[in-house]
Amino acid sequence: MFVDKAKVFVRGGDGGDGLISFRREKYVPNGGPAGGDGGKGGDVIFRVDEGLRTLMDFRYQRHFKAKRGDKGRNKSQHGANAENMVVRIPPGTVLVDDDTGEVIADLTRHGQQVIVARGGRGGRGNIRFATPNNPAPELAENGEEGEERYVTLELKVMADVGLVGFPSVGKSTLLSVVSGAQPKIGAYHFTTITPNLGVVEVSDDRSFVMADLPGLIEGAHEGVGLGHEFLRHVERTRVIIHVVDMSGSEGRDPFEDWQKINDELRLYNPVLAERPQIVAANKMDMPDSADHLEIFREQVREVHPDLEIMPISSLTRQGIQELLYRAAALLDAIPDEVAVEDVPEVAERKVYKFDKKDDNTFTITRDNEAYVVHSERIERMLKRMQMNSHDAILKLARTMRHMGIDEELRRRGAVDGTIVRIADFEFEFVEGSSYY
Structure with a gap:
């Protein structure tokens, strides 16, 4: 899993x-x-x-x-x-x-x-x-x-090349053909529900990691289906291979599919629109695929004249080696750091300087007969000091006196024996002396 x-x-x-x-x-x-x-x-x-x-x-x-x-x-x-x-x-x-x-x-x-x-x-x-x-x-x-x-x-999966495309366009089959990975493959949509990784070895001794990323659908950038769960992995890839089904099975339009997937990538993260992309025109062994490819080339040329389109067939292995060579060449030209987002590897730790001017601030409220003192400084002291000794109580009394809490309690009517509470600590007010 x-x-x-x-x-x-x-x-x-x-x-x-x-x-x-x-x-x-x-x-x-x-x-x-x-x-x-x-x-x-x-x-x-x-x-x-x-x-x-x-x-x-x-x-x-x-x-x-x-x-x-x-x-x-x-x-x-x-x-x-x-x-x-x-x-x-x-x-x-x-x-x-x-x-x-x-x-x-x-x-x-x-x-x-x-x-x-x-x-x-x-x-x-x-x-x-x-x-x-x-x-x-x-x-x-x-x-x-x-x-x-x-x-x-x-x-986020660390892969050099990511395979994207609609469900059932042949991404898992392509990965299984070019690497030792054995993803689950079935003749139905959403066979792949988790990313699969495979190491691809090109015949000239170069190699790279390829990821079969689960099929995207419209609205993925908004979290439709498992959109965000899938799209986050695309961010790490340095080259995108966009697999398109050229057979037009199930009445699909290859150009429309290509546009929708690119829109989802762009809307999720605009940086992905600039990522190097190769279109793998898959299933070229099927009838009518050649005709669909010509139409697809003309449509793409109008919006993206420089996009590389490489016809392949995962079944007959047509064009597979050429695709791998081209992907390896692109990787050689791209620095490894390009896939990492503009997020610091380690976030800067914020240092908050303590403002001594606000250190002596406090408020006093009533809870029936008891006076309740609210002071961050005193509450911190009670947390840190071991209040089971006479010296600790004297230190608390001196601090409260210097902060003016004594005087304010008297002004509000505190007398000998009045209960004073700070956080979970409770004691009696003693006029002109310490607190006990």
Whole structure:
């Protein structure tokens, strides 16, 4: 089974907690703080592995969470950083943030990688908070939470030559004749429902990868049928071989078919209209095909006088070798990078600088008898600080006082014993003192 799209959840590892510890050695009274920092959480990294061809593995595993860093240790020892989680993906995979639609990375070469979710920083141990005024602080931080996001993976087949055309025009048969690929072939429409790849060896020792892309229909650029699922693979090809049924079977008009497929390609991505194209006029072994070809040439000449039209027959192998030579010659003249879209291989990571002017902003609301304080700065502090020590509570009280939260609570009527709530942390307001 070919799987070319998947949605996964990724989460970087949390940072390890800092430690509250003190030196305890014989003959060293008042040894001071010795709690180390926590280790960094692991990153989730997506790395290209050229041995993979599909996203099949992501059907069964959709959650990827890196390990958290180790806690800080005594004697001022740093906790170990967690190992990164490396997720292997096939070349040609585009990573998209599912919430914002932003392209995270477009990975095409073996070994390319990108950090999709960063691990959190480790919390600081109490050795970091020692000051002349408080040389033995009972204060440490929790590890920072790792980043998390949903990521959509889209695989675009990496092929040199792509076969396009309406259903049942002979694309799969052509691929089976020129390569060792064995696509499913049947005498009915939509036999091929997934892309098939084959390596084509030209007799002059040149070779290239050819993809049989499933048949397109009108409206494919709008997602009709499986339009978008098929069209994304065309974007990677460097040369397009447009297979047209010259026999006119089922009452079809070869010129009309050619125009409709080209319109779908252009409407989906205008760049595809500029991609080198060869028309393979297939089924020339059928009655009336020669007459249809002459009419087709005249019609095409009026709109595209330079287009190459090569008569072939996949059944009798007429013109097949000439077609392969011409495709190889075009590939030699085109740089490998031409098929890659104008999307950076790795999206630039945005850095948001913290605005200290807005750091002290807060709002206060009422919830029955309780006052609820909303402040990003205080909520961040509560997440990071280990609030089970007296020093941590004093630090919180000082910060709130400097921000003016004390004064605002008094102005709104807070008195001794009034309940104050910030996020999940709840305490009593004590006039002229700390918070408990």
